[in-house]
Amino acid sequence: MASRSLSAALWPASVLYGGIVRLRAAMYHHGILRVRRLAGAVISVGNLTVGGTGKTPMVLWLAERLAAEGHRPAILTRGYRGMGSSGAGPAQADEVSLLRRRLGQHAHFGIGKDRYRTGRKLEENGTRWFILDDGFQHLALGRDVNIVLLDATDPFGGGYLLPAGRLREPKAALARADMIVITRADHAPAVEAVAARYSRAPIFYAHTELEAVVDAPEMSQVLAATDRARMKFLAFCGIGNPAAFFYDLRRWGFAVVAQHAFRDHHRYTPDELAMLDRAAAKAGADAILCTEKDVFNLPSDVKTRVPKFACRIHMALADADGFWTAVQEALQRHRTAASK
Secondary structure (H helix, E strand, O other): OOOHHHHHHHHHHHHHHHHHHHHHHHHHHOOOOOOEOOOOEEEEEEEOEOOOOOHHHHHHHHHHHHHHOOOOOEEEEOOHHHOOOOOOOHHHHOHHHHHHHHHHHHOEEEEOOOHHHHHHHHHHOOOOEEEEEOOOOOOOEOOOEEEEEEEOOOOOHHHOEOOOOOEOOOHHHHHHOOEEEEEOOOOOHHHHHHHHHHOOOOEEEEEEEEEEEEEOOOOOOEOOHHHHHHOEEEEEEOOOOHHHHHHHHHHOOOEEEEEEEOOOOOOOOHHHHHHHHHHHHHHOOOEEEEEHHHHOOOOOOOOOOOOEEEEEEEEEEOOHHHHHHHHHHHHHHHHHHHHO
């Protein structure tokens, strides 16, 4: 988030941005701008802020749950910086590649700016379940379930809209949510109180939990917990909310002696990896450590003096069955309303 003085300087731009966002939402709400709907069920996962709230682990959780029930869902994503469905670029180098690797043949992928069009193509091949990735602001595509994630460590982006803060929409947009998931907390009454001012949606809690520490970039070997406990790490990441990753590492008990943050979707150069290697040696670290998403943006042919590892994580919902029931109830509610 911008500093206080910079936020104040950018406040007029935030007012203009907020006006545009509100007007756009109103135009979709009143039918001035067209909302197109797929025949299949669409579950949207999104947030109010830029940066990480746990969207990718939530998309993974939903896809795995649907797969366990015998479905093969499709994940609809715009792709980073507008990458098309056949293009190679940063999007395939992190979130999409991560999901492909984890889900294998259990999910389809539709990548492109026009998510209705990519969804229709998948429907022609029999797909009936869709997960709209980062979809809360993608109002052009109708959805049956609107899931909004709030990171308890910074739920409202400092309280300012872009560019002064990290809010993509005003908090009042929570009125569109069918359910709210507060991540990185077991109980956050202050966040709940703010959310309840704008939404009647049920509130759930979730954590990103460590599944394994794997070697990078191969991700074929798991670091034993006993070895991890005695090691010191230099942590780095190129994600939307790097503070959240460093917070999670402390919560998981890692000994982090240095940390470096890069911009979201950062593609690492050999020189940058060499810099991290030197910084690790200087800090007395035994290894360097990143997120699973970062692995897809590392140069594959660069050797380092200290080993490289990545954290494989999953979403742990405090009330998984209750959450899934709420998803199904929202789906039925929207489908019944649409049929009238």
